[in-house]
Amino acid sequence: MEPPAQARRVTIVDVAQHAQVSTTTVSKVLRNAYGTSAATREKVQRSIAALGYRPYAAARGMRGRTYTVGVMLPDIRNPFFPDILDGLTEALRETDYQVLLGPGGCNDEPAEARVTEAMIDRGMDGMVLIAPVSSRPHLERVARTVPTVVVGPHGNSAAYDTVSDDDTLGAALVVGHLVGLGHRRIAHIEHAESDPTRLADMPNAIRAEGYRRAMREHGLAEEIDIVSTTYTQEGGYLGARQLLERARRPTAVFAGADIVALGVLEALDEAGLSVPGDISVAGYDNTSLAALRPISLTSVDQAGRQIGAEAARLLLGRIADPGRGAAHVRLSPTLVARRSTAAAGG
Amino acid sequence: MEPPAQARRVTIVDVAQHAQVSTTTVSKVLRNAYGTSAATREKVQRSIAALGYRPYAAARGMRGRTYTVGVMLPDIRNPFFPDILDGLTEALRETDYQVLLGPGGCNDEPAEARVTEAMIDRGMDGMVLIAPVSSRPHLERVARTVPTVVVGPHGNSAAYDTVSDDDTLGAALVVGHLVGLGHRRIAHIEHAESDPTRLADMPNAIRAEGYRRAMREHGLAEEIDIVSTTYTQEGGYLGARQLLERARRPTAVFAGADIVALGVLEALDEAGLSVPGDISVAGYDNTSLAALRPISLTSVDQAGRQIGAEAARLLLGRIADPGRGAAHVRLSPTLVARRSTAAAGG
DNA sequence: CTGAAAGCGCTAACAA
DNA sequence: TTGTTAGCGCTTTCAG
Numbered sequence: 249m250e251p252p253a254q255a256r257r258v259t260i261v262d263v264a265q266h267a268q269v270s271t272t273t274v275s276k277v278l279r280n281a282y283g284t285s286a287a288t289r290e291k292v293q294r295s296i297a298a299l300g301y302r303p304y305a306a307a308r309g310m311r312g313r314t315y316t317v318g319v320m321l322p323d324i325r326n327p328f329f330p331d332i333l334d335g336l337t338e339a340l341r342e343t344d345y346q347v348l349l350g351p352g353g354c355n356d357e358p359a360e361a362r363v364t365e366a367m368i369d370r371g372m373d374g375m376v377l378i379a380p381v382s383s384r385p386h387l388e389r390v391a392r393t394v395p396t397v398v399v400g401p402h403g404n405s406a407a408y409d410t411v412s413d414d415d416t417l418g419a420a421l422v423v424g425h426l427v428g429l430g431h432r433r434i435a436h437i438e439h440a441e442s443d444p445t446r447l448a449d450m451p452n453a454i455r456a457e458g459y460r461r462a463m464r465e466h467g468l469a470e471e472i473d474i475v476s477t478t479y480t481q482e483g484g485y486l487g488a489r490q491l492l493e494r495a496r497r498p499t500a501v502f503a504g505a506d507i508v509a510l511g512v513l514e515a516l517d518e519a520g521l522s523v524p525g526d527i528s529v530a531g532y533d534n535t536s537l538a539a540l541r542p543i544s545l546t547s548v549d550q551a552g553r554q555i556g557a558e559a560a561r562l563l564l565g566r567i568a569d570p571g572r573g574a575a576h577v578r579l580s581p582t583l584v585a586r587r588s589t590a591a592a593g594g
Numbered sequence: 595m596e597p598p599a600q601a602r603r604v605t606i607v608d609v610a611q612h613a614q615v616s617t618t619t620v621s622k623v624l625r626n627a628y629g630t631s632a633a634t635r636e637k638v639q640r641s642i643a644a645l646g647y648r649p650y651a652a653a654r655g656m657r658g659r660t661y662t663v664g665v666m667l668p669d670i671r672n673p674f675f676p677d678i679l680d681g682l683t684e685a686l687r688e689t690d691y692q693v694l695l696g697p698g699g700c701n702d703e704p705a706e707a708r709v710t711e712a713m714i715d716r717g718m719d720g721m722v723l724i725a726p727v728s729s730r731p732h733l734e735r736v737a738r739t740v741p742t743v744v745v746g747p748h749g750n751s752a753a754y755d756t757v758s759d760d761d762t763l764g765a766a767l768v769v770g771h772l773v774g775l776g777h778r779r780i781a782h783i784e785h786a787e788s789d790p791t792r793l794a795d796m797p798n799a800i801r802a803e804g805y806r807r808a809m810r811e812h813g814l815a816e817e818i819d820i821v822s823t824t825y826t827q828e829g830g831y832l833g834a835r836q837l838l839e840r841a842r843r844p845t846a847v848f849a850g851a852d853i854v855a856l857g858v859l860e861a862l863d864e865a866g867l868s869v870p871g872d873i874s875v876a877g878y879d880n881t882s883l884a885a886l887r888p889i890s891l892t893s894v895d896q897a898g899r900q901i902g903a904e905a906a907r908l909l910l911g912r913i914a915d916p917g918r919g920a921a922h923v924r925l926s927p928t929l930v931a932r933r934s935t936a937a938a939g940g
Numbered sequence: 941c942t943g944a945a946a947g948c949g950c951t952a953a954c955a956a
Numbered sequence: 957t958t959g960t961t962a963g964c965g966c967t968t969t970c971a972g
Contacts, residue, residue, distance in 0.1 A: 259965055270943040275967055283941060306655035306717040307965035310948040314652065316716060318694075324679060325882065330670045337697055346712040348664075349695035351683055366692040370651040370662060370716075481886075514887040536671065540827075541860035542888045605949055616959045621951055629957060653949035656964040943972080948965105955960075 258301045267295035278303055279312075309371035315344045317374045317563060318367035322352040322360065322381060326507070327535035328552055329378060332399060335556025336376065343564065345373070355381050355478075364390050374563045379451070395566040397559045401454055409562040409575045411555050415451050418548040418581040419458025419502070420465075422530045425546070425583055426500045427466045430592035431528060433473070434463065435498035437487035437508055440476035452479060455504045455532065479504060484511020492519055499527060499592045506531035506538050509545050509588075524590035534584050544587040551579055604647045613641035624649055625658075655717035661690045663720045663909060664713035668698040668706065668727060672853070673881035674898055675724060678745060681902025682722065689910065691719070701727050701824075710736050720909045725797070741912040743905045747800055747924075755908040755921045757901050761797050764894040764927040765804025765848070766811075768876045771892070771929055772846045773812045776938035777874060779819070780809065781844035783833035783854055786822035798825060801850050801878065825850060830857020838865055845873060845938045852877035852884050855891050855934075870936035880930050890933040897925055 260278075264271045269292060276284050277292040284292075295301070305314045319336065321329050337347050350367055353359030360382045367375055374395040380387060384403065390396055391408035398405075401412040426434050436459045439452035456474060463472045475490050477483035484503055488511065491498055503509035509531030516523055523529050531538055534549035558577050566572065606624075610617045615634060622630050623638040630638075641647070651660045665682065667675050683693050696713055699705030706728045713721055720741040726733060730749065736742055737754035744751075747758040772780050782805045785798035802820060809818045821836050823829035830849055834857065837844055849855035855877030862869055869875050877884055880895035904923050912918065 257965090260967095261965080271966080272943055272968080273941090276942090279967085281967095285941060288941080302711065302715050304717070304965055305712075305715045306652040306660065307948095308967075309652035310656065310950090310965075311967040312948095313967095314716070316712075324670070324676045325673070327671070333670060333697060346708075346716075347697060348712075348716075349697060351679060351693060351695060362692075365648065366651075366662075366694075369648050370660070370692075370694075510886055517887045537883075540856055540889070541863045543886075603949085606951095607949080617950080618952085618959060619957090622958090625951085627951095631957065634957080650949055653964090654951075656949075656966090657951040658964095659951095941972105944970090946967105946969085948967085951962105951964090953960105953962085956958085 257304065258299045259304070260301070262299055263292065263295050263301045266299055267292045306371075313373045314371040316346050316348055316370070316372050317376065318348055318350055318370070318372035319376045319378065320350045320352050320360065320363050320367070320380065321378045322356075323354040324351055325354075327537055328506075328533040328550065331552025332378060332556040332559070335553035335558075336560050337556075338553075339557045339560035340564075345564075348372075352380070357382055357386075361386060368393055374567045376559050376563060381450075395563060395570050397563045397566065399555060399559055401451060404574070404576055406574045409559075409566060409577070411558045411562065411577045411579070412451075413550040413555065413581050414578050415454040415581075416458035416461065418532060418550070418583075419455045420462040421548060421581065421583040422502045422532070422546075423459060423462035423466065425585060426502065426528060426530065426589065427468070429500075429528065429589060431500040432468055432592070433471050433496060433498040434468070434500045434502060435473040435475065435491050436502045436504065437475050437477060437484060437491075437512065438504050439479040439483070439508075452504050459502060473498060477508075479508055481507050481511040481514070484508035484513075485515045486511070488512040488515035492516075492521075497527075500530070500589070501527060502530050502532075504532055506533045506535045506545060506547055509547070510537065510543070513543070513545075513588075523588050528589040528592070530589055538584070538586065546586045546589040547584050548581045549584050550581050554579055603650065604645045606647070606649070608645055609638065609641050609647045612645055613638045652717075659719045660717040662692050662694055662716070662718050663722065664694055664696055664716070664718035665722045665724065666696045666698050666706065666709050666713070666726065667724045668702075669700040670697055671700075673883055674852075674879040674896065677898025678724060678902040678905070681899035681904075682906050683902075684899075685903045685906035686910075691910075694718075698726075703728055707732060714739055720913045722905050722909060727796075741909060741916050743909045743912065745901060745905055747797060750920070750922055752920045755905075755912060755923070757904045757908065757923045757925070758797075759896040759901065759927050760924050761800040761927075762804035762807065764878060764896070764929075765801045766808040767894060767927065767929040768848045768878070768892075769805060769808035769812065771931060772848065772874060772876065772935065773814070775846075775874065775935060777846040778814055778938070779817050779842060779844040780814070780846045780848060781819040781821065781837050782848045782850065783821050783823060783830060783837075783858065784850050785825040785829070785854075798850050805848060819844060823854075825854055827853050827857040827860070830854035830859075831861045832857070834858040834861035838862075838867075843873075846876070846935070847873060848876050848878075850878055852879045852881045852891060852893055855893070856883065856889070859889070859891075859934075869934050874935040874938070876935055884930070884932065892932045892935040893930050894927045895930050896927050900925060 350363035379400040388407040396408040438456040475487040477487040531547040534547040538545035538547040696709035742754040784802040821833040823833040877893040880893040884891035884893040
């Protein structure tokens with residue numbers, strides 16, 4: 249009457265015995281490898297089902313693949329990431345690959361490095377790095393070790409594929425929208441990047457540059473007004489406070505991210521200003537937040553699912569042929585106008 | 595001038611050679627195992643650093659541990675989970691364990707099973723299942739295979755530890771708060787559970803029962819009014835629409851989750867009703883959403899970080915001693931009153 | 941088309 | 957305290 253202890257795991261050997269074949273054959277069936285007859289294949293599959301066998305990924309990883317792809321996501325709170333993940337997991341659902349997520353810190357480079365290292369140590373067959381803040385050399389080192397796709401505009405590296413959204417266009421969409429509503433004093437809140445080596449690569453810098461360019465193209469070079477804080481709710485709050493102290497207040501604020509826009513809304517509310525009556529506010533990312541009734545934020549939609557699906561496609565290709573040239577896919581965002589923006593001076 | 599190909603991974607053998615010791619010794623140093631002199635230990639550590647050696651988790655997993663704990667989270671969009679994760683990762687930061695997340699579907703039992711299986715296959719040393727919807731037998735099967743902690747009120751199983759919040763108390767806090775504000779017609783929106791086998795275990799059922807009990811205790815048994823939808827924004831929206839059609843409209847709505855409350859707010863807004871002027875609304879979970887100015891939702895705080903930290907503590911204990919008795923920790927929630935609730939009839 | 945055997949990197953008896 | 961050795965479960969040459 250002992251408790252049945254930790255039941256020993258069913259192994260490939262058990263399956264081989266049960267099916268009266270060699271372990272090699274079982275292995276081949278598992279991997280749909282070339283060189284097994286239909287009859288054998290079926291026999292083995294029956295044994296697998298009968299015994300409830302499941303391949304042990306760690307053991308597979310010692311020789312071949314782990315059938316696992318690691319996804320590093322820097323900030324689990326950012327509501328833009330789930331969409332990417334959905335696209336990713338859906339695209340991988342029909343494959344043998346399993347997605348595991350690594351929680352990177354928020355804008356925390358050491359934390360990111362820990363996660364990528366941990367994933368390499370755990371034999372990931374491929375990795376997707378979502379909006380990493382790590383330096384380019386680090387990314388390339390990772391990519392040289394394991395097939396890698398970076399989501400976000402991280403330059404035309406030959407070591408990894410990238411999927412990104414055209415943030416220059418996105419910024420132009422916002423500015424165009426606001427100009428169309430009659431706004432001229434349109435301010436922008438950006439995320440300040442301290443590390444100059446990667447400055448030009450980051451979405452925030454690109455959005456800010458897109459804002460500048462669009463303002464110039466609309467003949468509003470004089471009105472360019474950028475506040476540098478951070479892509480957080482607090483950053484938005486503090487940025488808005490700065491803007492409200494201006495002698496000439498902006499009539500519209502383009503926040504570099506939805507979460508920033510929320511902070512802006514908070515500051516405006518506190519100052520007794522109404523949106524969009526007194527000031528129009530636009531965000532970026534079209535997160536689920538933006539769609540909420542009481543917020544109803546005009547934003548830029550990055551088509552996260554599509555980004556994720558594209559990343560999955562690229563990664564599978566790269567796993568199949570690690571040596572192939574790098575692909576850099578750029579998707580176009582769309583503007584989603586909501587109630588937080590309205591005609592100027594209204 | 596060949597490209598340096600995939601540089602071979604540095605192994606324990608390389609370290610042993612470099613340090614002029616056996617692989618056993620290196621292995622011992624890695625695991626801080628008993629039986630190495632300080633001098634040897636230091637020598638080995640220098641070699642490890644010099645060669646940039648990192649243990650290969652898959653290989654470790656074949657014999658001992660992978661130093662990986664798997665966290666299954668059912669719905670990455672639920673803003674309550676990041677807090678739990680924070681508590682969890684922080685508690686594990688100083689250990690050798692790495693956290694990897696498995697994306698379960700939303701209320702999708704097969705998806706959950708896939709993730710737990712995948713984690714077992716990948717040799718996780720322990721697992722934390724956050725608010726699983728899987729059946730009790732499945733959970734016990736998992737727990738029998740690998741040390742497991744379940745976050746959520748999933749009964750007093752002897753096979754796994756649980757950390758949960760006292761939802762009965764939480765519901766009572768909300769009802770008490772509303773009654774204190776003079777409300778009597780207090781309705782509740784719950785998540786309908788179809789599977790009867792786990793009905794009593796789920797938080798939604800407990801919250802609903804807590805609501806019922808609290809109403810009775812306040813002498814409001816007659817006013818008990820429960821709408822069954824789902825714990826989603828849409829569920830809240832639809833639930834509120836039903837409530838608005840009542841002959842005697844409730845003056846307060848207790849939504850079983852913040853996300854549900856958002857749907858309620860949307861429906862009320864659409865109906866031209868003001869909050870809290872016409873109707874008070876309370877949620878549950880005190881997610882970051884609730885704190886947002888334009889929402890400012892009264893809610894119940896579950897102390898997610900604390901839950902996560904507790905789960906980590908229990909899991910480490912269970913990994914160290916898988917046979918030890920199951921612990922069931924219950925934490926007390928607190929009420930966070932915000933602007934979405936106010937005196938009745940005001 | 942199938943199987944025997946070597947070995948991936950590491951840990952855990954057991955000896956020395 | 958240290959080293960030798962035998963695997964963990966699987967994939968992969970290489971013969972049959």
